Amino acid sequence: MASGHPGGATPDTSAEVLRWLADGHVSTVEAVRQLRRLERRPGAPAPAPGPDLPTAGALAALDALVGLREVKRQVREICAFVDIQQRRAAMQLAAEPHTLHMVFRGAPGTGKTTVARLLGQLFRDLGALPKGHLVEVERADLVGEYIGHTAQKTREVVRRALGGVLFIDEAYALARGGGKDFGKEAIDALVKVMEDKKSEFLLILAGYPREMAAFMDANPGLRSRFAIHVDFPEYRPDELAAIARLMLAERQYRLAPDADEVLAKALDRRTGVWHENAGNARMVRNLMERAIRRQAVRLVQHTGPLSREDLMTLVAADLDEVR
Amino acid sequence: MRAAVVVGGVNVGKSLLVVNFAAYCGQRGLRFQPLDRYAASPRPWSLGEARRQLVSAGPHAILAVQGVAVTLVGKGGPRTVRLWDTPGLVAGVAGDPAVRHAMADALAKVAQADLVLHVVDVARPNCWGEADHAVAEWRAAATPYTVVANQMDRPGAREGLKHLRRQAPGLPVVPVSALTQQGFASLRRAMAASLPVD
Numbered sequence: 001m002a003s004g005h006p007g008g009a010t011p012d013t014s015a016e017v018l019r020w021l022a023d024g025h026v027s028t029v030e031a032v033r034q035l036r037r038l039e040r041r042p043g044a045p046a047p048a049p050g051p052d053l054p055t056a057g058a059l060a061a062l063d064a065l066v067g068l069r070e071v072k073r074q075v076r077e078i079c080a081f082v083d084i085q086q087r088r089a090a091m092q093l094a095a096e097p098h099t100l101h102m103v104f105r106g107a108p109g110t111g112k113t114t115v116a117r118l119l120g121q122l123f124r125d126l127g128a129l130p131k132g133h134l135v136e137v138e139r140a141d142l143v144g145e146y147i148g149h150t151a152q153k154t155r156e157v158v159r160r161a162l163g164g165v166l167f168i169d170e171a172y173a174l175a176r177g178g179g180k181d182f183g184k185e186a187i188d189a190l191v192k193v194m195e196d197k198k199s200e201f202l203l204i205l206a207g208y209p210r211e212m213a214a215f216m217d218a219n220p221g222l223r224s225r226f227a228i229h230v231d232f233p234e235y236r237p238d239e240l241a242a243i244a245r246l247m248l249a250e251r252q253y254r255l256a257p258d259a260d261e262v263l264a265k266a267l268d269r270r271t272g273v274w275h276e277n278a279g280n281a282r283m284v285r286n287l288m289e290r291a292i293r294r295q296a297v298r299l300v301q302h303t304g305p306l307s308r309e310d311l312m313t314l315v316a317a318d319l320d321e322v323r
Numbered sequence: 324m325r326a327a328v329v330v331g332g333v334n335v336g337k338s339l340l341v342v343n344f345a346a347y348c349g350q351r352g353l354r355f356q357p358l359d360r361y362a363a364s365p366r367p368w369s370l371g372e373a374r375r376q377l378v379s380a381g382p383h384a385i386l387a388v389q390g391v392a393v394t395l396v397g398k399g400g401p402r403t404v405r406l407w408d409t410p411g412l413v414a415g416v417a418g419d420p421a422v423r424h425a426m427a428d429a430l431a432k433v434a435q436a437d438l439v440l441h442v443v444d445v446a447r448p449n450c451w452g453e454a455d456h457a458v459a460e461w462r463a464a465a466t467p468y469t470v471v472a473n474q475m476d477r478p479g480a481r482e483g484l485k486h487l488r489r490q491a492p493g494l495p496v497v498p499v500s501a502l503t504q505q506g507f508a509s510l511r512r513a514m515a516a517s518l519p520v521d
């Protein structure tokens with residue numbers, strides 16, 4: 001399998017390759033190789049659109065996500081608003097300042113980071129953010145060890161995110177810790193940079209719905225600055241199965257009928273790995289990656305020629321860990 | 324408008340090629356269009372100004388991807404095409420995030436090219452590097468692709484050209500000097516052959 005990312009995963013789209021390149025996860029040469037690999041797949045999507053259709057690439061990627069109907073609708077609405085404000089500003093009409101910072105509420109693996117990344121690209125294509133890159137951080141990246149350290153760390157993180165999206169995962173954890181904790185300092189620092197650098201970056205706070213609601217309630221200074229709330233529901237079993245098939249198809253694998261049945265049944269079951277992680281697309285990704293490795297182990301032991309079909313197919317035995 | 328994307332390593336002469344080739348095509352005021360459709364294009368530059376802004380012997384003078392429209396006169400009629408200058412590709416992982424973003428912008432532009440002009444400095448030893456190889460392997464079969472062997476006016480360029488032809492077999496190579504403009508007629512012919520008449 002081609003490598004190139006710390007996690008050992010391979011990128012699924014050209015946009016993802018370019019992001020990894022920009023983020024320093026892959027070298028230029030490796031990025032070019034990955035772009036070539038993706039284009040040589042049968043049925044590969046057309047290359048990124050020209051400047052005339054600026055957002056088609058990211059919008060198409062958004063549409064290609066399984067489910068998430070309401071999220072998609074909200075994103076389109078936000079983009080329409082941003083687009084029109086930009087055009088009004090271009091014609092010297094009064095434009096609403098875009099204080100479009102958002103709260104993404106959902107369990108892990110429900111697509112929050114994925115959508116945040118696409119939003120950055122959409123905003124960039126609309127001209128609302130110069131770079132549109134995503135900087136994903138969590139509490140430990142913001143909170144320091146001594147007085148003053150936190151403000152310094154937070155400013156540094158914001159500096160990296162300028163022109164793009166700052167995505168704070170499990171943001172409610174900032175309020176953890178009580179008295180001698182510096183989490184509060186991070187919140188204050190964030191409120192301050194949101195004032196100072198108003199439309200220079202997009203801040204997205206993400207986390208479990210209940211925790212995020214409590215967190216926002218306890219911090220009125222933050223609450224008043226976040227008008228947009230997007231809810232990411234847990235995926236249904238049939239959606240997870242569709243996500244699994246999509247992830248496999250992007251890597252040129254597919255499930256044999258018996259494997260598909262194992263998967264569908266496991267996703268419906270009320271116990272085991274799947275149940276504990278119900279609705280979690282990341283778990284699906286990890287398990288499919290494991291199944292791909294198991295298939296490889298199975299196939300190298302096989303004597304005799306291997307067909308293209310054999311190389312592409314995952315059978316029920318490859319999904320053993322799933323049952 | 325069709326896009327001819329000029330790509331290659333750092334300081335191989337991409338920017339000088341863009342400016343001087345535009346001049347050769349009769350362009351006087353060069354109005355460069357930025358990548359971002361909302362960014363204002365700067366006022367047109369004179370040729371001298373464009374060279375001062377874009378051409379430099381140092382590292383990455385400019386990280387922007389930007390294009391200037393030129394009209395090629397050729398067999399059958401004129402062809403209008405925008406020549407896109409890109410930041411020079413560095414093979415590895417760049418330390419500076421701004422450079423990494425620029426690499427991504429450059430590759431995104433190459434992916435959209437109607438025509439790729441891959442510039443190489445043949446006066447340098449081992450002029451066909453790892454990144455050159457990878458990019459050609461990626462795009463040469465998919466789009467009209469011309470390798471521009473630049474800096475032919477400099478000593479050692481003839482041997483470099485031979486080396487390049489051995490390293491990149493099967494790719495069309497047009498030797499030029501962006502400085503003296505030698506070879507520009509052949510370059511214009513090669514480009515015109517893969518562009519539709521307006």
Ligand SMILES: Nc1nc2c(ncn2[C@@H]2O[C@H](COP(=O)(O)OP(=O)(O)O)[C@@H](O)[C@H]2O)c(=O)[nH]1
Nearest residue numbers: 334335336337338339378379380474500501502
């Ligand atoms: N002698 C000579 N010098 C050149 C030629 N092309 C570019 N240069 C010089 O090489 C340096 C880098 O050129 P530039 O256009 O900035 O390269 P870029 O980084 O690829 O855009 C500048 O000092 C140019 O004047 C050429 O054909 N002949």
Ligand SMILES: Nc1ncnc2c1ncn2[C@@H]1O[C@H](COP(=O)(O)OP(=O)(O)O)[C@@H](O)[C@H]1O
Nearest residue numbers: 065066108109110111112113114243281282285
């Ligand atoms: N609707 C979807 N369709 C396809 N893949 C998805 C979808 N939602 C999430 N994924 C995939 O699942 C994984 C986890 O998603 P992610 O956005 O990181 O979730 P979160 O940020 O909510 O934890 C990613 O690999 C992503 O590509």
Ligand SMILES: [Mg+2]
Nearest residue numbers: 109112113169
């Ligand atoms: Mg996440």
Ligand SMILES: [Mg+2]
Nearest residue numbers: 337338377409
């Ligand atoms: Mg240059």
